[in-house]
Amino acid sequence: MPNTKILSITEPSFLATISQAKNQQSYYPSPPAWEDQLLYFLLPDRFATGTENSNLSRYTPNDASNAISTSSDAASWREAGINWQGGTLPGIKSQLGYLKRMGVTAVWIGPIFKQVPHDEHSYHGYAVQNFLDIDPHFGTKEDLKELVRAAHEKGLYIILDIILNHSGDVFEYKGGRKDYTGKKYEAQGFRDAKRNATLPFEPVNRANGGNNIDDCAIWPAELQKPETFTREGKILNWDAYPEFLRGDFETLKDIDLGDDRNPGDPDGSVDDFTPSAALEILCEVYKFWIAYADLDGYRIDTVKHMGDGPTRHLCTTLHEYASTLGKQNFFLVGEVTGTRAYDVVEVTGLDAALGIGNVQASLWTTCKGQSDPENYFNLFRNAAFLKKGNDAWLRDRIVTMIDDHDQVWRGGDKARFCSDALGQSLALAAIGLNLTTLGIPCIYYGTEQLFDGRGGSDRYIREAMFGGTFGAFRSKGRHFFNEDTTLYRRAGEIMKVRNQFLALRRGRQYLREISANGVDFRYPKVSGDRMRSVVAWSRILADQELLCAINTDTEKEVAVYVTVDAKLHKAGDTLDVVYDSSGGGIKKEIKVEKRNGKAILVTIPPTGFAIFR
Numbered sequence: 307m308p309n310t311k312i313l314s315i316t317e318p319s320f321l322a323t324i325s326q327a328k329n330q331q332s333y334y335p336s337p338p339a340w341e342d343q344l345l346y347f348l349l350p351d352r353f354a355t356g357t358e359n360s361n362l363s364r365y366t367p368n369d370a371s372n373a374i375s376t377s378s379d380a381a382s383w384r385e386a387g388i389n390w391q392g393g394t395l396p397g398i399k400s401q402l403g404y405l406k407r408m409g410v411t412a413v414w415i416g417p418i419f420k421q422v423p424h425d426e427h428s429y430h431g432y433a434v435q436n437f438l439d440i441d442p443h444f445g446t447k448e449d450l451k452e453l454v455r456a457a458h459e460k461g462l463y464i465i466l467d468i469i470l471n472h473s474g475d476v477f478e479y480k481g482g483r484k485d486y487t488g489k490k491y492e493a494q495g496f497r498d499a500k501r502n503a504t505l506p507f508e509p510v511n512r513a514n515g516g517n518n519i520d521d522c523a524i525w526p527a528e529l530q531k532p533e534t535f536t537r538e539g540k541i542l543n544w545d546a547y548p549e550f551l552r553g554d555f556e557t558l559k560d561i562d563l564g565d566d567r568n569p570g571d572p573d574g575s576v577d578d579f580t581p582s583a584a585l586e587i588l589c590e591v592y593k594f595w596i597a598y599a600d601l602d603g604y605r606i607d608t609v610k611h612m613g614d615g616p617t618r619h620l621c622t623t624l625h626e627y628a629s630t631l632g633k634q635n636f637f638l639v640g641e642v643t644g645t646r647a648y649d650v651v652e653v654t655g656l657d658a659a660l661g662i663g664n665v666q667a668s669l670w671t672t673c674k675g676q677s678d679p680e681n682y683f684n685l686f687r688n689a690a691f692l693k694k695g696n697d698a699w700l701r702d703r704i705v706t707m708i709d710d711h712d713q714v715w716r717g718g719d720k721a722r723f724c725s726d727a728l729g730q731s732l733a734l735a736a737i738g739l740n741l742t743t744l745g746i747p748c749i750y751y752g753t754e755q756l757f758d759g760r761g762g763s764d765r766y767i768r769e770a771m772f773g774g775t776f777g778a779f780r781s782k783g784r785h786f787f788n789e790d791t792t793l794y795r796r797a798g799e800i801m802k803v804r805n806q807f808l809a810l811r812r813g814r815q816y817l818r819e820i821s822a823n824g825v826d827f828r829y830p831k832v833s834g835d836r837m838r839s840v841v842a843w844s845r846i847l848a849d850q851e852l853l854c855a856i857n858t859d860t861e862k863e864v865a866v867y868v869t870v871d872a873k874l875h876k877a878g879d880t881l882d883v884v885y886d887s888s889g890g891g892i893k894k895e896i897k898v899e900k901r902n903g904k905a906i907l908v909t910i911p912p913t914g915f916a917i918f919r
Contacts, residue, residue, distance in 0.1 A: 311438075311439060311520055312438045312439070312526070313436075313438065313519075313520060313525050313526060313527055314525075314526050314527045314528065315438075315526050315528055315587060315590045315591065315594075316528075320438070320594055323594055323597050323598050324590070324593055324594055324597055327597035327630075327631055331632070333600055333631040333632050333633060334454075334458045334463075334600050334602065334633075335632055335633065335634075336602060336628075336633045336634055336635030336636055336637070337411075337463065337602075337635060338635070339635075339702060339811075339812070340412075340603075340635065340637050340657065340658070340702055340746055341701050341702040341745075341746050341811050341812055342411075342805075342811050342812075343411045343412045343463065343746060344409055344410050344411045344412065344741070344747055344748075344749075344801050344804070345410070345411075345412045345413075345414050345465070345705065345707075345746060345747065345748035345749070346405055346408075346410040346412070346413050346414065346748065346749050346751065347414045347416070347707070347710070347711075347748055347749070347750050347751060348398065348413065348414070348415060348416065348751040348771070349393070349416040349429075349430065349431070349711060349751070349768055350393050350394065350395065350397075350398060350415055350416055350418055350431070350444050351390055351391050351392070351393040351416075351429040351430070351431070351443065351444070352391055352393050352429075352751070352768050352769065352770045352771060352772075352776075353393045353397060353398055353401070353751055353771045353772065354393055354394070354397030354398055354400055354401045354771060354772050354787075355392050355393060355394055355397040355772050355774075356394060356396045356397040356399070356400040357397075358397075358772040358773060358785035358787065359400075359785065359787065362772070362773055362783060362784060362785045363783075363784055363785075364784065364785055364786075364787070364788055365773070365777070365778070365779070365781060365784035365785065365786050365788065366784075369779070369781045369784045370779040370780065370781060371779065371780040371781065372780075372781050372782060372783075372784075373775070373776075373777065373780055373781050373782035374780045380780075382775070383775065383776060383780060383782065384765075386774070386775040386776040386782075387763075387765030387766065387768070387769075387776045388426075388427050388429075388763075388765050389426045389427065389429065390426060390429045390443055391429065391770045391772075391774040391775065391776055392443075392770075392772075392774055393444070393770070393771075393772065394443070394444050394445050394449070395418065395440070395444050395445040395446075395449040395450055395452075395453050396445060396449055396452075396453070397772065398413070398415065398453055399449075399452065399453045399456050399457075401787060402456060402457055402460055402462060403460070404787050404789065405462065406460050406461070406462060407789060407798065408754060408789075408794060408797060408798045408801065409797065409798045409800075409801025409802060409805070410462065410749070410801075411461070411462060411463065412462065412463040412464070412465055412602070412603075413457060413462055413463070413464055413465065414465040414466075414467070414605055414748065415464065415465070415466055415467060416430065416431050416467045416711075417430070417431030417432055417434065417466075417467045417468070417469060417607070418431060418440050418441060418444045418450065418466070418467075419431065419434045419436065419437055419439065419440065419441060419469075420434065420435055420436035420437075420439040420440065420441045420442075420525075421433050421434065421435060421441050421443075421474060422434075422435040422474035422475055422476060422497070422501070423435065423499060423501065423521045424500065424501050425474070425475075425501070428474065429443070430711075430764075430768070431467065432469060432472075432558065432607065433473075433474030433475065433557075433558055434469055434473055434474050435473065435474045435476055435521075435523075435524060435525065436520065436524070436525040436526075437525065437526060437529075437588065437591045438525055438526050438591060438594070439520075439525070447598065447599075450598075450599050451598065451599050451600070454599045454600050454601060455600070458600070463602035463603065463637075464599075464601055464602050464603075465601070465602060465603035465604065465605055465637060465639070466595065466599075466601055466603075466604055466605070467604075467605045467607060468592055468595075468604045468605070468606055468607065469607045469608070470561065470563065470585070470588050470606065470607075470612060470616070470620065471555075471560065471561060471563070471607065471608040471611045471612045472554065472555050472558040472559055472560050472561055472608070472611075473524050473529075473535075473558065473559050473561060474524075474557075474558060474559070475497070475501075475557040475558065475559060476496060476497055476523055476524040476559060477493050477494070477495065477496045477497060477503065477507060477523070477535070477559060478493065478494040478495065478497065478503035479491050479492070479493060479494060479537075479539070480492045480493060480494040481494075483539075483540065484538075484539035484540065485539045485540050485542055486538055486539045486540060486541055486542055486543075486549045486552075486553040486554075487538075487539065488538070488548075488549075489538065490536070490537050490538055491537050491538065491539055492537075493507040493532065493535075493537060494507075495507050496510065496522060496523035496524070496530070497522065497523065498521075498522050499518035499519075499521035499522050505522060505523060507532055508530065508531075508532070509527060509530040509531065510522050510523045510527070510530055526587065526591065528583070528587045529561075529584060529587055529588075531583070533562065533582075533583070533584075534561060534562065534583075534584045535559050535560060535561060535562060536552045536553075536554075536560045536561070536562045537559075537560075538552045538553055538554075538560070539553060539554060540553060540554045540555075540556060540557075541553030541554060541555065550610065550611055551611060551612075551613050555608070555611075560611075561584050561585075561588075562582050562584060563581070563582050563584060563585040563612060563613065563615075563616035564579060564580050564581040564582040564585050564615060564616055564619070565578075565579060565580045565582075565615070576614040576615045576618055576653055576654075578615075579614075579615025579616070579618065579619060581615075581616065581619045585616055585619060585620070588620075589619070589620060589623045589624070592604065592620075592624060593623070593624065593627045596624070596627065596628055596631065596633070596636070597631065602633070602636065602637060603636055603637025603638065603639065604624070604636075604637070604638055604639075605639050605640075605641065605660065606620070606638060606639070606640045606641065606656075607641055608641060609640035609641055609642045609650060609654075609656070609659075610641075610642055610643050610646070610650075614650065614653050614654050617640065617650070617654040617655075617656065618653065618654040618655055620638075621638050621654055621655035621656055622655060624636065624638060625638070625655065637657050637658075638655075638656050638657050638658075639656065639657060639658045639659065639660055639705055639746075640654070640656045640658075640659055640660065641659075641660045641662070642656075642659040642660065643662060643663055643714055647659035647661070647663070647665075647704065648703070651703050651704075657702070657703075658702065658703050658704055658705050658746060659703065659704055659705070660704075660705050660707075660710075661704045661705055661706040661707065661745060662710060662712065662714060662715065663714065663715050664685065664715070665682075665685055665704065665706060665745075666706070666707065666708070666710065666715060667715045667716075668681045668682035668685060669682055669706060669708060669736070669739065669740060670708060670723060670736070672739065672841065673708075673723075673732050673735050673736035673739055673856070673858065674728050674729065674732055674736075674836065674858070675732075675832065675836035675837035675838060675839070675858035675859075676832065676836050676837070677832060678829070678830070678831050678832055678837070679817055679829065679830055679837075679841045680817060680829055682743075683743075683815070683816075683817040683843065686743070686744045686745075686815055701744050701745065701811075701812055701813075702745075702746060703745075704744075704745045704746070705745060705746045705747075705748050706740055706743070706744075706745035706746070706747055706748065707740065707747070707748040707749065707750055708723045708736050708737070708740055708749075708750070708753060709722050709723050709750035709752075709753050709767065710750055711750065711764060711767055711768055712764065713764075713767060718762055719760075719762070720759075720760065720761055720762065720763060720764055720766055720767050721759070721760040721761075721766075721767065722750075722752075722753070722757055722758055722759045722760065722767050723736055723753065724753070724756045724757060724758045725758045725759060725760035726758075728860065729758075730756055730758065731860040731913050732858060732860065732913050733753070733756055733793055734792075734793060734796050734797075734887055734913060734914075734915055735856035735857070735858065735913055735914070735915050737749075737753075737754075737793065737796070737797050737800065737915075738800055738854065738856055738887070738915035739841075739854075739856055739915075741797075741800050741801060741804055741810075742800070742804060742810050742843075742845065742852075742854045742917065743815060743843065743845075743854075744815045749797070751771055752769060752771055752778060752786065753793075754791070754793050754794045754797050755771075755778070755786045755788060755791055755793070755794065756791070756793055757769055757778045757779075757786075758778070758779065759778065771785070771786050771787070772785045772786075772787075773785045773786070796887055799885065800885060800915070803884055803885045803917060806884075807845075807850070807852055807884075807919070808847055808850075809845045809846060809847035809850045809851070809852050810845050810852055810854075810917075812847055813845035813846050813847035813850075813852070814845070814846045814847070815843060815844070815845055815846075816843060816844045816846070817829060817841075817842075817843050818842040818843055818844055818853070818868050818869045818870070819868075819869045819902060820839070820840055820842060820866040820867065820868050820869070821866060821867040821901070821902065821905070822865075822866055822867075823867075824867045824899070824901050824905070824907070825901075827867070827869060827901075827902040827905075836858070837858055838858055838859035838860075838862070838864070839857075839858055839859065839864060839866075840855050840856070840857050840858075840864045840866045840868065840908065840910050841855065841856050841857075841858060842854065842855040842856075842868040842908070843855075844870065844871065846871060846874070849874060850874075850919075851870060851871050851874050851875075851919075852884070852917055852918070852919050853868065853870060853881065853906070853917070853918040853919075854915070854916070854917050854918075855868065855908055855910050855915070855916050855917075855918075856910070856914070856915045857910035857911065857912055857913060857914045857915075858913075859912050859913075860912055860913055861912050862912055863909055863910060863911045863912055863914075864909070864910055865907065865908070865909040865910075866907070866908065867899075867901055867902070867905040867906070867907050867908075868905055868906055868907075868908050869901075869902050869903060869904070869905050870898065870904050870905060870906055871904065872903035872904040875898045875904045876898065876904075877898055877899060877900040877904070878897060878898065879897070879898040880895045880896060880897055880898070881895070881896050881898065881906055881918040881919060882894065882895055882918065882919055883895075883896075883916060883917070883918055884917050884918065884919045885915070885916060885917040886914075886916050887911075887914045887915040887916065888911045888914050891911050891914075892908070892909065892910065892911070892914070892916050893909065896908060896918065906918070
């Protein structure tokens with residue numbers, strides 16, 4: 307299909323893409339199991355341009371802070387962080403080899419749909435003005451199709467970030483900004499191509515929209531009805547019902563997705579949900595993109611603020627449609643902030659929840675020795691509220707990552723894991739823990755290069771991988787696609803081992819007791835300022851156990867006895883090292899002893915990670 311603009315879901319080209327696709331057999335099939343995959347998240351504006359390898363030098367430590375040598379330069383660098391940097395879809399395509407060679411199998415791409423015009427700060431992609439077009443900053447529809455085709459040729463899946471809860475700032479309230487009070491406000495009008503609210507709050511036509519009609523209001527045209535929007539003003543209390551469901555995200559306008567949106571409303575039920583016309587339209591839009599680009603999954607933004615009813619309707623619609631294309635396991639992962647992630651997955655039909663909040667916080671602090679490992683591992687156990695027989699239920703129901711581009715759990719102190727010296731030392735241990743514990747692991751772009759962003763806003767954890775004017779380490783004009791760095795190579799080695807052993811992907815999981823003297827066993831605990839200890843866990847599948855261990859001590863090797871499964875091993879058996887981050891410093895064969903049932907004596911180098919079989 308040529309890259310012509312589509313402005314309505316009734317256009318022949320739109321309808322043909324959806325309907326004719328059902329008769330085609332050329333769609334890329336879904337993976338058998340998403341827990342076998344290794345995800346990599348990137349923001350398209352901040353990842354690659356496609357020209358960095360030929361036009362820019364690769365970053366070296368000598369380039370650190372080259373963008374902030376004067377106070378004026380520093381101010382310019384900070385300002386660049388909230389503006390478009392120049393990453394594109396062809397740029398992502400150019401670096402698929404970099405991702406493939408590291409061991410990534412699925413690429414999760416931030417939103418790429420057309421943003422509200424003349425907004426230099428919408429680089430993140432969450433202020434959509436046309437749900438049926440690609441933002442020109444990123445490229446074209448054809449560029450998306452070509453990216454997906456190239457990824458599939460390399461055996462990589464593509465997951466796209468989508469938004470239903472809200473649009474960009476496409477209209478203005480009468481009298482200016484409004485805060486949530488529970489009442490509906492009158493709209494001044496839709497914004498024109500220059501972002502002035504000069505258009506009537508009704509469907510746009512050539513007479514009132516002018517030559518740049520596609521830059522006006524919102525598209526597809528079917529969303530231009532006043533009832534598309536809740537129009538109840540900006541959210542002030544992010545947890546108050548029904549405010550968190552019906553209020554605007556700052557200037558982003560809330561879309562009314564239907565009745566009974568609240569998961570906690572005693573008078574409403576997800577089973578009684580009636581979808582709005584706007585939700586039905588958006589479902590058609592996202593069916594179109596699956597068929598047009600041959601996508602493999604969606605990450606759904608702000609699921610908490612959509613509500614369970616709309617989320618279930620969307621999941622049912624998209625799963626059913628994708629199955630007609632032969633995509634029987636089309637992946638739908640939801641961003642679920644707060645404490646309801648597990649409940650939302652079960653109620654709505656989401657395949658998984660994004661493990662932000664307490665999951666990410668516990669993963670982060672366990673690796674840094676700042677919290678007891680039980681806090682992290684207990685998140686995956688058979689807690690009473692889950693009412694599950696064992697912890698394996700969560701192996702494919704949550705996406706886990708150390709870093710992300712929101713860091714909601716840290717409040718105003720946005721920071722990457724490597725933003726301090728401790729994180730830089732323990733990054734390998736963190737990657738090891740993330741890749742070999744329950745869940746679907748995901749790496750946030752730049753983590754593999756030890757990006758250390760930190761500051762009072764999201765910009766500081768959204769550095770440009772290709773350098774630009776807002777590069778990592780306070781730099782500019784240097785790219786970071788370096789396959790020789792230690793963490794990039796070590797992460798790839800761990801990914802390879804994970805792919806080799808099914809137990810590391812699908813096995814049950816147990817935090818293991820340890821002992822310094824071989825007599826007194828306990829789970830590792832924080833002592834003093836932080837825990838300096840071996841943290842060990844087993845993944846067990848059928849009759850195979852793989853034991854993984856990290857050392858959170860940054861200075862000393864730690865030798866401890868670690869419990870293993872007493873039924874699978876007998877005294878005198880040996881466990882072999884299948885991965886050693888030190889490159890040979892760990893004893894290759896370790897005998898099983900009769901201690902605390904059964905145990906082995908392991909010695910892990912400082913900040914090290916090992917896997918035993």
